[in-house]
Amino acid sequence: MKERTKNILGYGALLVGGIALVIAILTGNTNRFDINTEDYAASNLTHTLLTQQFAHELAKKNDARSSMVASILIGSGSALIPVSLKKKNETLATLWMQSAIKAGQNDALIAWYEATNCYGNKACKIESAIDRLKKLDPENAAVHLLALQYAQTNNDQAEVEAAFLRAANSRYYGSYFHEYAKATYLSMSDWRLGKTNAERADDAKNWGLEKPLSDEDYKKIQALGMAIAFPMPSFQSLTDYCDGAKNKLDRIEACIKILELMRNENSAISKAIALSRLSKLTINHPKGLQFREELRQYYWMQENQNKLNEMRSEFDSSYIQQWPNLTEWESLVADMQKAGIPLTASKNWLPDDKNKRSRVLTGLDPKN
Numbered sequence: 001m002k003e004r005t006k007n008i009l010g011y012g013a014l015l016v017g018g019i020a021l022v023i024a025i026l027t028g029n030t031n032r033f034d035i036n037t038e039d040y041a042a043s044n045l046t047h048t049l050l051t052q053q054f055a056h057e058l059a060k061k062n063d064a065r066s067s068m069v070a071s072i073l074i075g076s077g078s079a080l081i082p083v084s085l086k087k088k089n090e091t092l093a094t095l096w097m098q099s100a101i102k103a104g105q106n107d108a109l110i111a112w113y114e115a116t117n118c119y120g121n122k123a124c125k126i127e128s129a130i131d132r133l134k135k136l137d138p139e140n141a142a143v144h145l146l147a148l149q150y151a152q153t154n155n156d157q158a159e160v161e162a163a164f165l166r167a168a169n170s171r172y173y174g175s176y177f178h179e180y181a182k183a184t185y186l187s188m189s190d191w192r193l194g195k196t197n198a199e200r201a202d203d204a205k206n207w208g209l210e211k212p213l214s215d216e217d218y219k220k221i222q223a224l225g226m227a228i229a230f231p232m233p234s235f236q237s238l239t240d241y242c243d244g245a246k247n248k249l250d251r252i253e254a255c256i257k258i259l260e261l262m263r264n265e266n267s268a269i270s271k272a273i274a275l276s277r278l279s280k281l282t283i284n285h286p287k288g289l290q291f292r293e294e295l296r297q298y299y300w301m302q303e304n305q306n307k308l309n310e311m312r313s314e315f316d317s318s319y320i321q322q323w324p325n326l327t328e329w330e331s332l333v334a335d336m337q338k339a340g341i342p343l344t345a346s347k348n349w350l351p352d353d354k355n356k357r358s359r360v361l362t363g364l365d366p367k368n
Helices: 003-010 019-027 037-042 045-059 064-073 083-103 108-115 126-136 141-153 157-168 177-187 197-206 215-228 236-243 249-263 268-281 288-311 318-322 328-338 354-362
Strands: none
Touching: 045 064, 045 083, 064 083, 064 108, 064 177, 083 108, 108 126, 108 141, 108 177, 126 141, 141 157, 141 236, 141 249, 157 236, 157 249, 177 215, 236 249, 236 268, 249 268, 268 288, 268 328, 268 354, 288 328, 288 354, 318 328
16 A cells, blocks of 8 residues: 555545545555545535534444544544634544543453554553453454554563563454454444435446445445554564564564464455565475465465456445455455455466565565
8 A cells, every 4th residue: 555545544534535535445446546635625524524423423322332433533524624623523532532441441442442542542541451452352462462562662671572472372363453344334324424316426427336325335435444544553563573583493483473373364464464474484494385385375366356456346346345244355255256266376376576476485575
């Protein structure tokens, strides 16, 4: 994902009606849109105000997850509204997130969102959230990698070592993305955009769709936009820690175990990062061939996904049609099966990209 697009996602343009941009990013078809994001956001002031109005209704439910989503929605489109309203919304976002945390003391998703800093919401206390996560989800390697990252930031070497060992001894890796996506979607069940039939038809024409979008379509894309912007943990802490292992065999084995857990998650980004790291880390390891073969198979899936995205309309993907019931990876498998594409690459197949080929064959990028 391009850096500029990533910044757009991170700062909430998706929450002010950037529906075409969401579809394009999800399907890899960004070349099919020529969107001036500033003009597009400016034309969506009505959408912004309706979304913020819905946030007030959602907050009245007083359950933890509704309050969390309300705190996110009330901050959407802040560049489009008067400064005085923006300040009031920031205050509400803090109050609603405080309510979410108070009501969700036993909800690991709320703790995860708080531990990843809630887009800078003042109500969030990272350290206390991580402590809750350790108790609520102690077998999740992602929780302990989050603790490792926080300990590194605070130069707490003892906790860095302890968190790393807890991650290595975990049973699974889960980043909470899919659970958050479901929670967001369910929270939006009563949301209505208020588009006229003419506006729906215009949107369909502009985005190359065969039929006008329904309320369900708009709700799904809105929730998808929020899910894409969900804060994910940084993998850099683990990368630095494992790259520094060198001849420390115990640490190398622990790194391999953590990355193995990560590559099992039904997330394309987790699989990509984990398998790329494993191929490099195990060049002279007995499992090296196994991981490079898994990386080759991942690239096969990825390249075919890109080809499918170029051939079809945006709403044809299983991820759009069946989200959030299918995970990202499950939807890719479903799409390939529907298209009659084998899920396993042939014995001699290699990716077109020279860097990817090199990683598969040697575990390293080309020297040049």
